[in-house]
Amino acid sequence: MDASRWSAAEARRAIRTGEWTGPTAGLAAAHAQANLVAVPREHAFDFLLFCQRNPRSCPLLEVVDAGRVEPECAAGGDLRTDFPRYRVFQDGALAGEVEDAAPLWRDDLVSFLIGCSFSFEAPLLAAGLEVRHLTERRNVPMYRTVRLTRRAGPFRGPLVVSMRPFRPAEVARVSEITGRYPRVHGAPVHVGDPAALGISDLSRPDYGDAVTVRDGEVPVFWACGVTPQAALLAARLPFAITHAPGHMLVTDLPCSGPFPGDDV
Amino acid sequence: MDASRWSAAEARRAIRTGEWTGPTAGLAAAHAQANLVAVPREHAFDFLLFCQRNPRSCPLLEVVDAGRVEPECAAGGDLRTDFPRYRVFQDGALAGEVEDAAPLWRDDLVSFLIGCSFSFEAPLLAAGLEVRHLTERRNVPMYRTVRLTRRAGPFRGPLVVSMRPFRPAEVARVSEITGRYPRVHGAPVHVGDPAALGISDLSRPDYGDAVTVRDGEVPVFWACGVTPQAALLAARLPFAITHAPGHMLVTDLPCSGPFPGDDV
Numbered sequence: 001m002d003a004s005r006w007s008a009a010e011a012r013r014a015i016r017t018g019e020w021t022g023p024t025a026g027l028a029a030a031h032a033q034a035n036l037v038a039v040p041r042e043h044a045f046d047f048l049l050f051c052q053r054n055p056r057s058c059p060l061l062e063v064v065d066a067g068r069v070e071p072e073c074a075a076g077g078d079l080r081t082d083f084p085r086y087r088v089f090q091d092g093a094l095a096g097e098v099e100d101a102a103p104l105w106r107d108d109l110v111s112f113l114i115g116c117s118f119s120f121e122a123p124l125l126a127a128g129l130e131v132r133h134l135t136e137r138r139n140v141p142m143y144r145t146v147r148l149t150r151r152a153g154p155f156r157g158p159l160v161v162s163m164r165p166f167r168p169a170e171v172a173r174v175s176e177i178t179g180r181y182p183r184v185h186g187a188p189v190h191v192g193d194p195a196a197l198g199i200s201d202l203s204r205p206d207y208g209d210a211v212t213v214r215d216g217e218v219p220v221f222w223a224c225g226v227t228p229q230a231a232l233l234a235a236r237l238p239f240a241i242t243h244a245p246g247h248m249l250v251t252d253l254p255c256s257g258p259f260p261g262d263d264v
Numbered sequence: 265m266d267a268s269r270w271s272a273a274e275a276r277r278a279i280r281t282g283e284w285t286g287p288t289a290g291l292a293a294a295h296a297q298a299n300l301v302a303v304p305r306e307h308a309f310d311f312l313l314f315c316q317r318n319p320r321s322c323p324l325l326e327v328v329d330a331g332r333v334e335p336e337c338a339a340g341g342d343l344r345t346d347f348p349r350y351r352v353f354q355d356g357a358l359a360g361e362v363e364d365a366a367p368l369w370r371d372d373l374v375s376f377l378i379g380c381s382f383s384f385e386a387p388l389l390a391a392g393l394e395v396r397h398l399t400e401r402r403n404v405p406m407y408r409t410v411r412l413t414r415r416a417g418p419f420r421g422p423l424v425v426s427m428r429p430f431r432p433a434e435v436a437r438v439s440e441i442t443g444r445y446p447r448v449h450g451a452p453v454h455v456g457d458p459a460a461l462g463i464s465d466l467s468r469p470d471y472g473d474a475v476t477v478r479d480g481e482v483p484v485f486w487a488c489g490v491t492p493q494a495a496l497l498a499a500r501l502p503f504a505i506t507h508a509p510g511h512m513l514v515t516d517l518p519c520s521g522p523f524p525g526d527d528v
Binding site: 044049051052054055057060148149150223260263264 | 327
């Protein structure tokens with residue numbers, strides 16, 4: 001069956017069992033996907049404040065209390081196994097990647113689930129727009145920029161963006177459509193000249209894969225949930241676990257909401 | 265001079281000097297107003313999480329770190345003096361109200377500034393709609409409801425709503441206009457029958473003043489920044505300071521943004 005039509009639970013099961021190991025762009029396309037940042041409880045206030053101060057890159061879908069691994073937004077799910085790939089940070093550096101975080105998990109980890117821009121790609125496709133990294137079956141390209149996030153405690157650093165190329169005539173519609181989804185990064189933060197963000201070479205992304213940018217196309221940039229990984233390095237935390245860029249949790253939430261808390 | 269046309273700094277000065285002591289509805293109408301919740305640092309994570317989980321009632325404009333009293337959103341301002349009236353909570357109960365919080369302020373207080381629905385009243389007036397409590401020169405009526413907030417640590421309790429009556433033919437337009445301002449509570453959370461929210465008598469609000477509801481008008485309800493005051497009682501904190509309902513900080517922020525962090 002076409003993996004874009006899987007239910008959220010089917011997608012999580014395929015990831016948990018190792019049937020699906022790659023990036024999650026296009027997977028179970030009706031559902032919002034989430035980035036992960038799990039930090040020890042003593043750093044949770046500062047990280048939550050970092051999210052509050054940087055809402056474009058860190059739109060929170062859910063905060064899972066320490067000691068819990070099943071999010072409300074993913075019934076029957078498990079934060080330790082339901083991402084295809086994780087990054088482990090130790091002593092302020094990236095220590096490695098794993099496919100199963102269960103052996104490393106700690107009871108004092110507070111988990112932050114941040115909306116992912118893969119979630120607005122189905123509406124773009126439905127509007128007849130091409131999403132290049134889906135066409136080319138690659139991970140989305142992501143870049144560190146010279147735009148600085150707003151600091152919270154030890155968390156600070158560059159805004160990280162994802163990029164999708166479009167024709168100039170499509171940019172307004174792309175902005176309008178993605179702007180309807182603020183919980184998964186919303187409208188672009190920049191259109192055009194990569195140098196204005198300090199990006200010198202689109203063919204060499206800092207995370208993910210390069211995609212083709214055709215003559216006459218302009219790069220369009222969105223705030224990205226990998227931004228906290230740059231902030232984690234700056235904060236030099238003793239321990240943290242994140243998703244690997246592009247390798248997300250598929251939540252039960254419909255891309256366009258409603259989201260928990262919308263009525264309170 | 266018409267106080268609705270004051271600059272934000274003029275409004276804060278008038279409040280600080282005691283020239284203005286009443287509710288702030290209609291004051292410096294071009295600027296977003298803010299509710300205050302200041303809690304000791306040890307409770308700041310749980311309260312910040314309460315705001316994240318209840319974004320309609322607690323849309324954060326800014327979190328001011330412990331030890332600071334000048335918000336970024338109110339240049340030259342002082343959280344201890346620039347609200348017309350404060351409430352002081354001690355040992356889990358409301359201990360009293362003061363006009364100057366400076367003598368009570370503590371260096372360990374983290375201050376949360378939450379958007380206020382007074383901020384979208386100018387756009388309603390500009391659209392030719394009547395805002396009843398402005399017409400009647402009263403504070404807006406506010407009610408505790410039976411709708412429960414989403415718990416975070418010790419913070420829990422009922423959603424508190426503000427109410428403005430409109431004619432049925434106006435409700436869609438009122439919803440559309442206020443929906444453009446999510447950082448100051450956005451669209452209504454309920455239209456019509458107060459009993460559905462557990463409100464038995466509109467003429468007896470729990471906070472603020474009753475206003476006239478004319479024959480044929482329907483009450484329209486918005487999530488309200490007084491909601492945290494009900495949660496503070498439930499949490500039984502040893503100490504906290506809030507604004508008095510209806511007595512806000514006038515910020516420098518334009519009502520419709522941009523807001524700090526919109527680009528990161």
